[in-house]
Amino acid sequence: MxxxxxxxxxxxxxxxxxxxxxxxxxxxxxxxxxxxxxxxxxxxxxxxxxxxxxxxxxxxxxxxxxxxxxxxxxxxxxxxPAWVWLLPLGLLLLLYPRAAWRDAPLYPTPAAAFDELARQLPLPPDARILDAGCGLGDGLRALKRAYPLARLEGIEASRPLSWIARLRCRGARIERGDLWAADWRGIDLVYLFQRPESMPEALAKAQAELAPGAWLLSLAFPLPGQRADLRMPAGGHTLYAYRAPFRPASVRPQTRGLQRPPEGG
Ligand SMILES: C[S@@+](CC[C@H](N)C(=O)[O-])C[C@H]1O[C@@H](n2cnc3c(N)ncnc32)[C@H](O)[C@@H]1O
Incomplete structure (x- = not known):
């Protein structure tokens, strides 16, 4: 049946x-x-x-x-009075400017999500790491637990969220801005926790801007048609890691000094 x-x-x-x-x-x-x-x-x-x-x-x-x-x-x-109904709308626009509407709303990375990451994906101590869409800074805090000496950067579309992230992540450089307009060149690891619909654009941007050897990490959502170099559980989700230059899923994996992901990643 x-x-x-x-x-x-x-x-x-x-x-x-x-x-x-x-x-x-x-x-x-x-x-x-x-x-x-x-x-x-x-x-x-x-x-x-x-x-x-x-x-x-x-x-x-x-x-x-x-x-x-x-x-x-x-x-x-x-x-x-009628104008009171504009207050929640104004608050929502302040919290979520239009640029953030087509990507993910706020959904923080769990604190211990990356505690196993550095063992699987070692980086030089002073690596530049960008959380693209850093929200309240939870992703940056989880990344700091994994790479305590790294140079952490964040970009966030919402002004109030970027203020709070700055307070919560002392030592990280956090800007208010559009993650798609930000320059990813020179970054050693870009971390994304966005939406499945954002992944084709993330792939195109990473392919255009990430230097060979740099990493794109995406929590929960894989890059379309690409073979992940690493796949691991992270905070109740799957974390997908891709090292530039990326490889289409159809290409057989070569050993790059990392655990081989299962088929289909
Ligand atoms: C799912 S949350 C992840 C927050 C943070 N990265 C973390 O892991 O804790 C997605 C964040 O991306 C932000 N965002 C969405 N679109 C954006 C854009 N175009 N530019 C910058 N930030 C954006 C949202 O405002 C939200 O804070």
């Missing part, structure tokens, strides 16, 4: 579908004669049905809380 195919929708479609169906259900239950509170409560539960098609914990929380938050907003709407 063939296994049943599971329908997975691309984010944010599950959230839009969940909230729209919750809204439709609340209207239907209201017309069917249910009290407004019971109808609202049942509608708030409906997004649970959409959880299995949603992959990350953060998205599941958004999916579940979105509709109750909308209902709360509706209740408050009559009580607060």
């Amino acid at each position: 063939r296994p049943a195919a599971r329908l997975t929708l691309a984010w944010p479609l599950p959230a839009v579908a969940a909230w729209t169906s919750a809204w439709a259900l609340q209207i239907l239950l209201g017309h069917a004669g249910l009290g407004p509170r019971t109808a609202a409560l049942l509608a708030c539960l409906l997004p649970l049905v959409f959880l299995p098609g949603t992959d990350s914990r953060m998205r599941q929380v958004c999916l579940l809380l979105g509709y109750p938050v909308m209902l709360l907003g509706g209740l408050l709407a009559g009580l607060l």
Whole structure:
């Protein structure tokens, strides 16, 4: 018997579908004669049905809380002046400028994610390491545990996040800016924790700018069509490491003094 195919929708479609169906259900239950509170409560539960098609914990929380938050907003709407509704939008724009929208939102690297890394991927003590999209600095802190003497740099699109990262990572050079506009030449290791959709652009940039021998590390998302020189578990994800010049996945690996990754990386 063939296994049943599971329908997975691309984010944010599950959230839009969940909230729209919750809204439709609340209207239907209201017309069917249910009290407004019971109808609202049942509608708030409906997004649970959409959880299995949603992959990350953060998205599941958004999916579940979105509709109750909308209902709360509706209740408050009559009580607060209209301009108050611009405050969260302003805050969101400050936290996440438009440049960051098409890449990953904030999702910190776990503190001990790279504790095994230096053993598998040794670097010279004064190597230059860049966390491209450094958020609150968690990736840089994890990298410092692995390479305590390295010269750490970070670039972050969000001004408030870059301020906090600077406070948390004394000694690292952190700039506010666009990781795609930043110069990766001269960097010995670029670390990325972005989105699968960002990986083709990351590959093109790394191929154009990284010197032979330099590394691109990506947490959770592999470079499309490239053979990883190293693959290892890191903080509940897989860490993919590629050494320039990169090799297409179809090319047989040569021994480069590193553990060979399993096929398909
Ligand atoms: C998944 S978080 C990773 C944060 C950090 N690297 C870590 O591992 O803890 C992705 C970060 O990249 C930032 N970001 C997204 N697009 C960016 C861009 N184009 N330029 C700079 N930073 C960006 C986001 O604001 C967010 O802080």
